Amino acid sequence: MMRGEMERVLLGHGSGGRLMHQLIRDHVAPLLGVSDLGDSATIDPGYDGRRLAFTTDCYVVSPLFFPGGNIGELSVYGTVNDLSVAGARPLFLSAGFIIEEGFPMETLQKVLVSMAEAAGRAGIRIVAGDTKVVEKGKGDGLFITTCGIGTVAEGVSLGPDRIEPGDKIIVSGPIGRHGVAVMAERNGLAFDPPVLSDTAPLNGLVELMIERPPEVKMMRDPTRGGVATTLKEIALESGRTLRIDEDALPVPGGVRGACELLGLDPLYVANEGILIAIVAADAAASLFSRMKDHALAKDAAIIGEVGAEDRKTRGMVLLRTGVGGTRIVDMLPGEQLPRIC
Amino acid sequence: MMRGEMERVLLGHGSGGRLMHQLIRDHVAPLLGVSDLGDSATIDPGYDGRRLAFTTDCYVVSPLFFPGGNIGELSVYGTVNDLSVAGARPLFLSAGFIIEEGFPMETLQKVLVSMAEAAGRAGIRIVAGDTKVVEKGKGDGLFITTCGIGTVAEGVSLGPDRIEPGDKIIVSGPIGRHGVAVMAERNGLAFDPPVLSDTAPLNGLVELMIERPPEVKMMRDPTRGGVATTLKEIALESGRTLRIDEDALPVPGGVRGACELLGLDPLYVANEGILIAIVAADAAASLFSRMKDHALAKDAAIIGEVGAEDRKTRGMVLLRTGVGGTRIVDMLPGEQLPRIC
Numbered sequence: 272m273m274r275g276e277m278e279r280v281l282l283g284h285g286s287g288g289r290l291m292h293q294l295i296r297d298h299v300a301p302l303l304g305v306s307d308l309g310d311s312a313t314i315d316p317g318y319d320g321r322r323l324a325f326t327t328d329c330y331v332v333s334p335l336f337f338p339g340g341n342i343g344e345l346s347v348y349g350t351v352n353d354l355s356v357a358g359a360r361p362l363f364l365s366a367g368f369i370i371e372e373g374f375p376m377e378t379l380q381k382v383l384v385s386m387a388e389a390a391g392r393a394g395i396r397i398v399a400g401d402t403k404v405v406e407k408g409k410g411d412g413l414f415i416t417t418c419g420i421g422t423v424a425e426g427v428s429l430g431p432d433r434i435e436p437g438d439k440i441i442v443s444g445p446i447g448r449h450g451v452a453v454m455a456e457r458n459g460l461a462f463d464p465p466v467l468s469d470t471a472p473l474n475g476l477v478e479l480m481i482e483r484p485p486e487v488k489m490m491r492d493p494t495r496g497g498v499a500t501t502l503k504e505i506a507l508e509s510g511r512t513l514r515i516d517e518d519a520l521p522v523p524g525g526v527r528g529a530c531e532l533l534g535l536d537p538l539y540v541a542n543e544g545i546l547i548a549i550v551a552a553d554a555a556a557s558l559f560s561r562m563k564d565h566a567l568a569k570d571a572a573i574i575g576e577v578g579a580e581d582r583k584t585r586g587m588v589l590l591r592t593g594v595g596g597t598r599i600v601d602m603l604p605g606e607q608l609p610r611i612c
Numbered sequence: 613m614m615r616g617e618m619e620r621v622l623l624g625h626g627s628g629g630r631l632m633h634q635l636i637r638d639h640v641a642p643l644l645g646v647s648d649l650g651d652s653a654t655i656d657p658g659y660d661g662r663r664l665a666f667t668t669d670c671y672v673v674s675p676l677f678f679p680g681g682n683i684g685e686l687s688v689y690g691t692v693n694d695l696s697v698a699g700a701r702p703l704f705l706s707a708g709f710i711i712e713e714g715f716p717m718e719t720l721q722k723v724l725v726s727m728a729e730a731a732g733r734a735g736i737r738i739v740a741g742d743t744k745v746v747e748k749g750k751g752d753g754l755f756i757t758t759c760g761i762g763t764v765a766e767g768v769s770l771g772p773d774r775i776e777p778g779d780k781i782i783v784s785g786p787i788g789r790h791g792v793a794v795m796a797e798r799n800g801l802a803f804d805p806p807v808l809s810d811t812a813p814l815n816g817l818v819e820l821m822i823e824r825p826p827e828v829k830m831m832r833d834p835t836r837g838g839v840a841t842t843l844k845e846i847a848l849e850s851g852r853t854l855r856i857d858e859d860a861l862p863v864p865g866g867v868r869g870a871c872e873l874l875g876l877d878p879l880y881v882a883n884e885g886i887l888i889a890i891v892a893a894d895a896a897a898s899l900f901s902r903m904k905d906h907a908l909a910k911d912a913a914i915i916g917e918v919g920a921e922d923r924k925t926r927g928m929v930l931l932r933t934g935v936g937g938t939r940i941v942d943m944l945p946g947e948q949l950p951r952i953c
Contacts, residue, residue, distance in 0.1 A: 280715040285745025295743060298717070302724035303738050312739035314704050316763050318659040327706035327759055329744040363655050365668035367757040374621040376639070383643035397644050398653035402636060403670040404626025405951060411750035416708040418668055418759035422657050610746060
C-alpha cells in the first residue's frame with residue numbers, strides 16, 4: 272500500500288476487509304504492543320489455569336433499525352457470537368452507549384428493551400455500563416460498544432494450527448442476509464418476501480457442536496467482509512488452501528436477487544447469525560447431521576474442504592465456479608458496505 | 613422531572629451528574645433488566661467462588677489532546693481506576709475505536725502509542741479490540757471504549773453498607789485538575805503555570821491501601837461530576853450523612869484561579885487520577901500516613917467524616933464553609949462540563 276493512501280482513515284478501514292486488516296496489522300496491533308488483536312482473546316486470570324474468553328465490538332450500524340433486527344440485539348448477539356466461535360460459554364456483558372444530543376428517548380428505550388430481550392434469549396447477563404452524550408452533529412444517533420466474558424471449558428482447543436488437509440468446511444446457514452437487509456433499508460428498497468437480517472445468538476448451536484471437542488478444529492462468524500473475508504483469514508492463519516464449491520453455497524433466492532440489484536457479491540456480504548466451522552473429515556458427516564437438528568442450522572451446508580499441501584496455493588481460497596472454472600477469493604478490498612454492523 | 617424534559621437525550625445526560633443518574637436509574641438500568649449499572653461489576657465466573665471485577669467506559673473527551681494527557685492514556689487509566697477502586701487488580705483491557713472518516717493516521721498512531729505506554733505503566737495487558745469507521749460528519753475524530761477485567765483478592769470487601777458514623781473521608785490528591793485542563797484547552801486559555809490533567813493509574817496506590825482490607829470501607833474515583841457528585845452518590849448508597857470541611861479540600865491555586873475565571877466550582881470539576889476513600893476511624897491516621905508515601909497521594913487530605921445517625925440528614929452531604937456556615941452539596945445538576953472524559 273502506498274504511503275499517501277494511509278495518511279487518513281478511510282471508510283474502507285472499517286469495512287472488515289483488506290484495508291482494515293492492514294490498519295490493524297500495521298498500526299493498531301504493533302503500536303498497542305500486542306501481537307494480534309483478534310475478535311476474542313483467551314485470558315488466564317490466574318485461577319488454577321482456568322481460561323476465560325474476552326471480546327469487544329463497536330456497533331455503528333446505520334440505520335439503527337433494519338428488517339429483522341436493530342442495533343440493540345445486534346450488539347448483544349454479535350458479542351455473544353464472538354465468544355461462542357472462540358469455544359467459550361458467554362456469561363457476562365458490558366454495554367457502553369455514545370448518544371448524540373437530541374436522540375429520542377423513546378428510540379433509546381426500544382433499543383434497551385431489545386438488548387434486554389436478546390440477553391435473556393442468549394442467557395448472558397448485562398452487568399456493567401457507561402453512557403456518554405456528544406453534541407448534535409458530533410455523532411450519529413447511537414453507537415453501542417459491548418464487551419463479553421465467557422468461560423472456556425477444559426478440553427476445548429480451537430485454532431488455525433489444528434487445521435489439516437481433508438478437513439471439511441461447514442457454513443451453518445444461508446449467507447448474505449444481514450448485509451442485504453441493512454442495504455435494502457438504507458436504499459429504501461423493499462423485497463417481497465423481505466430479506467431479514469439473520470442476527471441470532473450462536474451459543475446454543477456451538478454448545479451442541481463442541482460436545483465432542485476434537486471434531487471441530489476452528490470456528491469463526493463471517494460478519495463484516497462476509498464469508499469470503501473470513502475464509503481468507505482462516506487460510507492465511509492456518510497456511511492452508513481452502514477449496515470451496517460455488518454450487519454448495521447456501522445463497523437464498525432473495526439475497527441473490529437483491530445482490531444483483533445492488534451490485535453486491537453474496538460472498539462479501541455481512542452475516543450476523545451464522546458460523547463457519549472447519550471440521551475433521553471423519554467426523555464431518557455425523558456433526559453435520561447433529562447440526563441440522565438445531566433451528567439455526569437447518570440450512571447448514573458443507574461448502575468445501577481443506578486442500579492438499581501445496582506451496583503454490585498456501586493461504587489461498589479457491590472457488591470452483593458453477594461452470595467448472597476456478598477463481599481466487601480474496602478479502603473484501605475496500606469500502607463495499609460501510610457501517611453494516 | 614417533567615416528562616417533556618425526558619423526551620430527548622440532552623448533553624447533560626452525559627455529564628455524570630443528576631440528569632445522568634436519572635437516565636440510568638429510570639431508563640437504562642430497568643430496561644436492561646439490571647438492578648444497578650455501576651462503574652464496575654463483581655462477577656463470579658464459576659471458578660470456585662473466585663471473583664472478577666468487570667467494567668467499561670466510553671471516552672469522548674474533546675479535544676483529544678489536552679494539557680497533561682490525551683484520550684489514549686485516559687481510556688486506559690480511567691478503566692484501570694474503575695477496577696482499582698472496586699478493590700480489584702487490573703489485568704486485561706479491550707479497546708474499541710470508532711473513528712471518523714478522514715481522521716489523520718498520524719494522530720491515531722500517537723493515541724495508540726500513548727495507550728500502549730499507559731498500559732505498560734499500569735501493568736495491564738491490552739488483549740482484544742475492534743475498529744469501526746463512520747462517515748465524515750457522523751462522529752468527532754475518535755471515540756474509544758475500553759473494558760477492563762481484574763481479579764478481586766480474597767478478604768477484600770468494599771461497599772457502602774460497611775460505612776459507619778465516625779469513618780473518615782480521605783481524598784488522595786488535589787482536586788479539579790483534569791476538568792480545568794480540558795476546559796482551558798477547549799477555550800484557548802493558557803495558565804502560568806499550566807494546570808495539567810491528573811490522569812494517572814491508581815492501582816499502585818490502591819494496592820498499598822488495601823493491604824489491610826478492613827481499614828478501607830469503600831473507594832470511588834471522582835471523575836465526571838467531580839468530588840461533590842461522588843460524595844453524594846456515597847451518601848445516597850450508604851444512607852449516611854457525609855460531613856466535609858471546605859478548608860480541608862486540596863484545591864490547587866491554579867485550579868482555584870481557573871475556576872473563578874471559567875465560572876466553575878472545583879467540587880464539580882472532573883478528576884482522573886484521584887480517589888475518595890471512606891476509612892475506619894481508628895485506622896485513618898496510619899493509613900493516611902502510609903498513603904502520603906505514594907507519589908500520587910503526597911497531597912492527600914482528610915476532608916471530613918461520616919456524621920452521626922440522623923434521620924433528617926440521611927443521604928446528605930454537608931459542607932462546613934470557610935466562614936463557619938453549612939451548605940448542602942448536591943450532584944452536578946446538568947450540563948456543566950460536557951465531554952470531559
